[in-house]
Amino acid sequence: xxxxxxxxxxxxxxxxxxxxxxxxxxxxxxxxxxxxxxxxxxxxxxxxxxxxxxxxxxxxxxxxxxxxxxxxxxxxxxxxxxxxxxxxxxxxxxxxxxxxxxxxxxxxxxxxxxxxxxxxxxxxxxxxxxxxxxxxxxxxxxxxxxxxxxxxxxxxxxxxxxxxxxxxxxxxxxxxxxxxxxxxxxxxxxxxxxxxxxxxxxxxxxxxxxxxxxxxxxxxxxxxxxxxxxxxxxxxxxxxxxxxxxxxxxxxxxxxxxxxxxxxxxxxxxxxxxxxxxxxxxxxxxxxxx
Numbered sequence: 632x633x634x635x636x637x638x639x640x641x642x643x644x645x646x647x648x649x650x651x652x653x654x655x656x657x658x659x660x661x662x663x664x665x666x667x668x669x670x671x672x673x674x675x676x677x678x679x680x681x682x683x684x685x686x687x688x689x690x691x692x693x694x695x696x697x698x699x700x701x702x703x704x705x706x707x708x709x710x711x712x713x714x715x716x717x718x719x720x721x722x723x724x725x726x727x728x729x730x731x732x733x734x735x736x737x738x739x740x741x742x743x744x745x746x747x748x749x750x751x752x753x754x755x756x757x758x759x760x761x762x763x764x765x766x767x768x769x770x771x772x773x774x775x776x777x778x779x780x781x782x783x784x785x786x787x788x789x790x791x792x793x794x795x796x797x798x799x800x801x802x803x804x805x806x807x808x809x810x811x812x813x814x815x816x817x818x819x820x821x822x823x824x825x826x827x828x829x830x831x832x833x834x835x836x837x838x839x840x841x842x843x844x845x846x847x848x849x850x851x852x853x854x855x856x857x858x859x860x861x862x863x864x865x866x867x868x869x870x871x872x873x874x875x876x877x878x879x880x881x882x883x884x885x886x887x888x889x890x891x892x893x894x895x896x897x898x899x900x901x902x903x904x905x906x907x908x909x910x911x912x913x914x915x916x917x918x919x920x921x
Contacts, residue, residue: 632687632778632919635832636771641698642759648694649760651680652809653775656688665693669753669760676764685871686921691767695760701731710741773802775921780918783866789909790859793883796902796909797859800890807896848890855886855906862913876917884910 634653643649661680672693675836680689714736722728737743862879865872888909891903 632782632921634771634774636767636769636774638766638770640759640763640765640766644698645756645759646696646698647760647763648765651767652690652773653684653771654685654690656686657918659684660685660688661691662689663691664694666695667757669693669695671753672757672760675757675761679764679768681770684705684846684921686873686919690771691764693764695756700840704743705743706737707744710739711736714739714742716853724909730915779920782920786913786916787863789913790862792909793906794856794859796905797852797855800848800894800899800902800906803898803902804848804852804894807894807899826901848893851886851890851893855890857885858883858886864889871921873917873920876920877914878918880914884914 632653633655635649636651639646639648661677663680665673665676668738676691676693680691685875690888714731714753718731722730740775788834807906862876862883865875865879884907887906891900894900894903
């Protein structure tokens with residue numbers, strides 16, 4: 632299922648922005664990218680995603696920026712003194728060079744150091760970052776839930792199509808046997824024309840009975856209806872059920888195939904095609920249902 636979620640927040644000395652994108656995938660694939668210096672928390676972020684999402688390709692971008700204050704820096708007096716000695720030696724050799732201002736000295740490499748940057752660990756900021764990641768995942772879940780509701784309506788529509796077509800197949804099935812009986816009787820009467828022996832009703836009954844047994848689709852109809860009912864019950868469940876829906880879809884397709892191969896009737900075949908088309912639409916959707 633597709634979706635997008637984002638969250639941003641500023642904590643003490645830290646600005647955090649998280650964007651989570653989801654695209655369709657039968658399985659779960661998670662890609663996390665955090666700002667430089669925060670790679671150590673990427674596995675923690677991935678664990679949060681996997682606890683929240685069961686299917687899809689999930690892209691997580693985490694941007695983290697430290698908000699500096701004057702206390703975060705110090706002047707390295709030894710380095711500045713070294714620069715001054717070198718400049719003094721140069722101006723002594725060539726007075727035309729002039730002197731350097733303090734601003735110019737502080738702009739030189741190493742003159743000003745960021746204190747605590749090396750000592751500060753990304754894991755120290757994890758509680759604050761975790762809060763923003765969780766908020767972004769909640770926003771993603773809301774969007775995916777909205778898509779899920781639209782998908783549910785589509786699933787129910789296709790299941791209703793299947794149920795209607797199955798009822799038509801059930802209504803037509805006895806007529807197929809009767810039509811076969813009429814054809815057999817007509818054929819036998821033509822074959823026996825000119826012979827003294829007439830066609831016995833028992834001969835027709837036996838032949839029609841064999842055909843009816845081979846073409847009996849009552850069990851398949853019962854199972855197909857049961858799968859539809861289970862499917863409807865499953866999409867009402869609050870927990871993830873994508874795998875179960877996939878299984879039920881496969882079973883519905885199997886029963887529809889059997890009905891089509893056993894019935895041997897044009898009208899039933901037409902309804903079976905309608906059923907299989909609806910099942911195929913369902914299959915495409917449930918591959919991404921969580």
